Structures are given as C-alpha cells and as structure tokens.
Amino acid sequence: MPMSSIGQSLRRIIVGERLPTSRALHERLPKILALPTFAADAISSSAYATEEILLVLVVAGAGGLRYTTSVALAIALLFTIVALSYRQTVMAYPLGGGAYTVARENLGLFPGLIAASALLTDYVLTVAVSIASGVAAVISAAPVLGEYRVELCVAFIAFITITNLRGTRESGRLFAGPTYLYVGVMLLMLVVAAMRDALSHGAAAAAPRYVQPEQALTIFLLLRAFASGCAALTGIEAIANSVPSFRPPESRNAAVTLLWMLAICVILNLGAAAFSQLYHIVPDQSHQETVLSQLGRTVFGRGTLYYILQAATAIILTLAATTSFAGFPRLASILAQDRLAPRQLASVGDRLVFSNGILLLGTASAVLIVAFKGMTHALIPLYAVGVFISFTLSQAGMVRHWQKLRTGGWRVSATINAVGAVVTGIVVLVVGGAKFLHGAWITLLLIPVLMVVFLKIHQHYRTLAAALTMEGYEIPRGVRHAVLVLVPGVQRGVVSAVLYARSIAPDCEAVFVEIDPAETPTVQEQWYRYRMGCPLTVLKSPWRSLVGPLIDYIRTVRAERHVDLVTVVIPEFATTRWWHGLLHNQSGLMLKLALMSEPGVVVTNVRYHVSD
Numbered sequence: 229m230p231m232s233s234i235g236q237s238l239r240r241i242i243v244g245e246r247l248p249t250s251r252a253l254h255e256r257l258p259k260i261l262a263l264p265t266f267a268a269d270a271i272s273s274s275a276y277a278t279e280e281i282l283l284v285l286v287v288a289g290a291g292g293l294r295y296t297t298s299v300a301l302a303i304a305l306l307f308t309i310v311a312l313s314y315r316q317t318v319m320a321y322p323l324g325g326g327a328y329t330v331a332r333e334n335l336g337l338f339p340g341l342i343a344a345s346a347l348l349t350d351y352v353l354t355v356a357v358s359i360a361s362g363v364a365a366v367i368s369a370a371p372v373l374g375e376y377r378v379e380l381c382v383a384f385i386a387f388i389t390i391t392n393l394r395g396t397r398e399s400g401r402l403f404a405g406p407t408y409l410y411v412g413v414m415l416l417m418l419v420v421a422a423m424r425d426a427l428s429h430g431a432a433a434a435a436p437r438y439v440q441p442e443q444a445l446t447i448f449l450l451l452r453a454f455a456s457g458c459a460a461l462t463g464i465e466a467i468a469n470s471v472p473s474f475r476p477p478e479s480r481n482a483a484v485t486l487l488w489m490l491a492i493c494v495i496l497n498l499g500a501a502a503f504s505q506l507y508h509i510v511p512d513q514s515h516q517e518t519v520l521s522q523l524g525r526t527v528f529g530r531g532t533l534y535y536i537l538q539a540a541t542a543i544i545l546t547l548a549a550t551t552s553f554a555g556f557p558r559l560a561s562i563l564a565q566d567r568l569a570p571r572q573l574a575s576v577g578d579r580l581v582f583s584n585g586i587l588l589l590g591t592a593s594a595v596l597i598v599a600f601k602g603m604t605h606a607l608i609p610l611y612a613v614g615v616f617i618s619f620t621l622s623q624a625g626m627v628r629h630w631q632k633l634r635t636g637g638w639r640v641s642a643t644i645n646a647v648g649a650v651v652t653g654i655v656v657l658v659v660g661g662a663k664f665l666h667g668a669w670i671t672l673l674l675i676p677v678l679m680v681v682f683l684k685i686h687q688h689y690r691t692l693a694a695a696l697t698m699e700g701y702e703i704p705r706g707v708r709h710a711v712l713v714l715v716p717g718v719q720r721g722v723v724s725a726v727l728y729a730r731s732i733a734p735d736c737e738a739v740f741v742e743i744d745p746a747e748t749p750t751v752q753e754q755w756y757r758y759r760m761g762c763p764l765t766v767l768k769s770p771w772r773s774l775v776g777p778l779i780d781y782i783r784t785v786r787a788e789r790h791v792d793l794v795t796v797v798i799p800e801f802a803t804t805r806w807w808h809g810l811l812h813n814q815s816g817l818m819l820k821l822a823l824m825s826e827p828g829v830v831v832t833n834v835r836y837h838v839s840d
C-alpha cells in the first residue's frame with residue numbers, strides 16, 4: 229500500500245470519514261450540546277477562581293480570608309454585567325465574530341485588531357490554564373503523578389485537539405456528559421454543605437485556622453484578589469463568536485444558552501467562595517491539593533462522591549479547552565477572510581471544522597505548557613488581561629452600533645453596553661496594574677506584536693492583489709517557450725518524459741548533469757543508440773551538485789534564447805510499496821523545491837509506474 233494511502237487510512241481512523249458540505253446545517257448544535265461546547269471554559273472556572281482569590285488574600289492572614297465572599301460577589305456582579313452586554317451582541321450580530329467584528333465595524337481596523345489579538349492570545353492561555361488545572365486536580369487525588377505534570381498536560385492537549393478535529397457535533401456529544409456531571413456534583417456539594425450548615429445552625433462551620441499574616445490588608449491587595457478571581461470571566465465571549473454554530477433561530481438559541489451559562493457560573497463561583505470561607509479553607513502553598521479538593525473532602529469526606537468530584541473536575545477542566553477550540557479557529561477564519569491572517573486558516577476541513585486553526589491552537593498551547601512547566605499559578609498572571617480588553621472594545625463598539633441604528637429601544641440597549649464598557653475598562657486597568665509585574669506584561673507586549681503581524685499579512689495580500697489584477701494589464705499575444713528534460717540516465721521512465729516533452733515542444737532538449745565523469749560516455753552512447761528523440765546536453769558539475777549547474781543553465785537559456793518560460797520535465801518512477809521509496813534518493817523533490825522560487829520556470833513531473 230502506498231504511503232499516501234496509509235496516511236489517509238490513519239487520518240480516517242483518527243479524525244473520521246469526510247463530511248459533505250450539505251451536512252453543514254445538520255452539524256449545528258442544539259442548546260443542550262452548545263452549552264458544554266461553548267460554555268465549558270466559563271463553567272470550569274469555578275474549579276480554580278476561588279483558589280486564585282484565596283492565594284492573594286491569604287498573605288493578609290485570617291483578616292484577608294474574611295473578604296473571600298465579598299470579592300466573589302463583586303466578580304459575580306461583573307460576570308452578570310458582561311454576560312448581559314454580550315447578549316446584546318448575540319442578537320445584533322447573528323453571523324458571529326464577537327469582539328473583533330463589532331470593534332472593526334464600529335470603531336475601525338485598529339480597535340478590531342486589538343480585540344482580535346487580545347482574544348487569540350487569551351484563547352491559547354485558556355487551553356494552557358484549563359489543561360494545567362485539570363492535571364492539578366488529578367495530581368490532588370493521586371500525588372504520585374506529580375512528576376509527570378508536563379507529559380500529562382501535553383497528552384491531554386493532543387486528545388482534545390484530535391477530538392475537535394472530528395467535528396463540532398461529535399465533540400459536543402462527547403463533552404456534554406462530563407460537563408453536566410461536573411455541574412451536578414458541584415450543585416450537590418453546595419446543597420449538602422448548605423443543609424449541614426442549616427441543620428447545625430452554624431455549628432458545621434470549621435473552627436478558624438490561624439494563618440500567619442505576611443502583610444497588611446490593603447485596598448491594593450483586595451484589587452489583586454479581584455483581578456485574580458476575574459479568571460472566572462474567561463470564555464464568556466465564545467458564544468458571541470460562534471452564533472452560526474447554533475441551530476436556527478441562531479441568535480435566540482445563543483442568547484438563551486448565554487443566560488444558562490450566566491446562572492450556572494454565578495451559582496457555582498459564589499457557592500465555592502462562600503463555603504470555602506465558611507470552612508476556613510486555606511490554599512495549599514505547595515500546590516499538591518487544590519482548594520476545591522479541600523472543600524469536597526470537607527463536605528463529602530474521602531468517600532465515593534469526593535472522587536467523583538475530583539474526576540469530574542479533572543475532566544471538565546480538560547474539556548474546558550474545547551471552548552477555545554471552538555472560538556480560536558472561527559475567529560482566525562474571519563481574520564483570514566479579511567486578509568489579516570494566512571488564508572489556510574479560512575479553509576474548512578473534511579469534518580466541517582477549521583482544521584488548520586485547531587492544529588495551530590493545539591501546538592501553541594502545548595508550547596506554552598512546556599515553557600511554564602504546566603503550573604497553573606505561573607500561567608494565571610498572563611490570563612484574563614486580554615479578554616477584558618476585548619470585552620471593553622466589544623461593548624464600546626456596541627454603543628456606537630446602537631447610536632448608528634437608533635432602532636426601537638436603542639437607548640436602553642446602548643446604556644447596557646455603555647455600562648459594560650465602563651466596568652470592563654476599569655477592570656482592564658485593575659487587572660493590568662495588579663498583574664503587570666507578575667507576568668501580564670507578556671500578554672500586553674504580545675498584543676501589539678500580533679497586530680503588526682496581522683498588518684504585515686494584510687499588506688502582503690493587498691500587494692499581491694494589485695500585482696495580479698487584470699485592470700490595466702495587456703494580455704501578451706504569445707509566450708516564447710523552451711523545454712528541458714532532466715535525465716538521470718537512459719531507462720524506460722525517461723522515455724515517457726521525452727515523449728511528453730516532444731508533445732509540447734518538438735525542439736525540446738535533454739539535460740544530463742555530470743556527477744561522475746566516468747558515467748557520461750555510457751549515457752551519451754546509450755542515448756544515441758536508442759534514438760531517444762532529442763539532443764542531449766551534458767552539464768559539468770565539479771561540486772557534484774544537481775541544482776547549481778541546472779539553474780545556471782536555465783538562466784543561460786532564458787537570456788540567450790530570449791524565452792519567457794522554461795519547462796523542466798523531471799522523470800520519476802512510482803513503486804508499488806510504500807517502503808520502496810525509502811530505498812531511493814529524493815533528487816526529484818529536491819529539484820522541485822529548488823526551482824520553485826526561480827522566475828520563469830515551470831516544473832513538470834512525469835511518472836513511470838513500476839509494477840511487481
């Protein structure tokens with residue numbers, strides 16, 4: 229079986245059979261599957277957002293930990309404002325695109341590029357943080373796996389990448405069960421904790437633990453805790469980016485799913501924070517056990533429900549990355565359609581997903597995991613800054629959108645988005661300032677770098693379009709043409725190449741590059757003995773190179789014969805077994821690569837199929 233056939237078979241096994249374009253509508257998601265696909269990131273944040281708040285407040289001792297619920301309430305309020313603002317976007321932009329589309333259409337190209345760069349950066353960080361948090365949950369239950377943290381992270385990224393390559397609908401079905409299991413077991417834990425507290429009239433609360441304060445409680449410390457907890461808001465924009473992935477009516481279904489996500493996230497985040505404060509849970513500075521693991525162990529004990537919680541947490545955190553795998557490729561495809569990103573990112577793959585964008589995201593997040601050794605707390609400072617920049621630009625763009633349309637109720641809609649823009653703008657300053665020295669500067673530096681890359685790509689496509697346009701172009705009446713047949717020797721495969729060359733140019737010429745001078749007389753004698761049908765030119769190659777002498781001769785032919793195009797015909801033979809190719813050199817491929825950038829040259833391969 230040829231190597232290409234083996235590759236295709238493996239691809240079908242891993243990714244699945246190809247889907248026709250006519251199946252695109254069928255692949256759209258109902259709300260019950262869209263929630264785990266596009267909201268898994270936001271829902272999963274309840275597994276680590278409280279811990280990020282506690283890690284900041286604990287330095288102020290017990291006095292700082294008393295503000296856990298207050299900080300969580302502020303974040304829940306912010307979550308509500310942003311979600312309601314995005315509901316406006318979903319209804320106004322049924323074709324998706326989210327912050328980039330809104331900002332570019334209403335504020336201009338540069339604000340749009342800022343939003344796109346911030347979102348793409350955050351999507352990569354989301355995958356890295358989600359996977360790292362999932363592995364942290366596994367290590368909490370099985371500390372012996374701690375030394376394999378990075379390997380586990382990369383393996384999970386590979387799994388989630390392959391799953392998303394299989395298609396939106398198939399990945400949605402796979403992720404639905406674990407997502408709803410996590411939500412169910414978290415709600416059960418909160419209900420059990422609430423019942424214990426109610427039945428004991430408050431006696432179920434743990435005795436306060438003494439924590440040595442390392443610094444005084446200040447407003448700046450509270451703002452840092454708020455900034456860290458704002459990681460809970462990542463993923464909100466995924467639904468707005470992916471409205472076309474919903475079943476009709478797309479906007480209405482997306483808006484309902486957004487409200488479902490809001491309710492679930494607020495309940496889980498507030499509940500986790502409140503009961504962590506009630507039970508005086510202190511984050512494990514060694515990072516061997518998460519806050520959620522401690523909370524689950526306190527409520528459920530070390531029984532079956534605790535391990536179900538840990539398993540569900542590990543799975544949801546791993547699968548939360550699918551939100552980015554839904555948002556990143558779609559946003560990248562929109563940028564590609566606008567000629568701001570490589571065109572390959574706009575291509576829909578065999579399974580009706582943007583395969584190139586999925587592969588790019590998987591690779592980038594794996595590199596990030598390796599660079600930061602899979603540590604959630606090393607990645608979190610880079611996190612959430614970009615997404616709040618995109619929130620602010622999106623909501624500001626929506627205010628401008630309503631001002632231009634002035635449809636019924638536009639003032640109420642504009643007010644909702646204006647409040648969202650102001651609040652998230654303040655949060656950008658808070659999060660950026662609080663996290664800047666802890667790593668946020670990397671994200672803030674990467675955003676303008678990506679903008680420059682996008683603009684350079686756009687400039688290239690504009691220059692190319694100008695060079696290829698037919699406007700003002702006079703079509704030549706004909707092309708002066710020369711044909712060279714590159715021959716490795718005299719054999720059957722060369723005959724087919726010569727016959728082809730003579731069919732397009734009766735005065736074609738054969739070229740033999742002399743690597744070993746001892747072979748040349750034999751080749752010349754056989755060439756004329758078998759009457760190959762065209763003259764043979766021998767090119768000396770004292771440095772034993774095929775490429776150099778051939779390119780020099782091509783340039784000489786173009787200059788001396790005043791031809792516009794030189795066609796180089798390369799004979800190749802195709803074998804019947806894939807491993808046969810390993811036994812032969814790849815000089816034909818090397819020549820094609822070398823001649824690809826040579827102006828005025830056309831390369832044609834003529835294959836001779838060798839049977840057993």
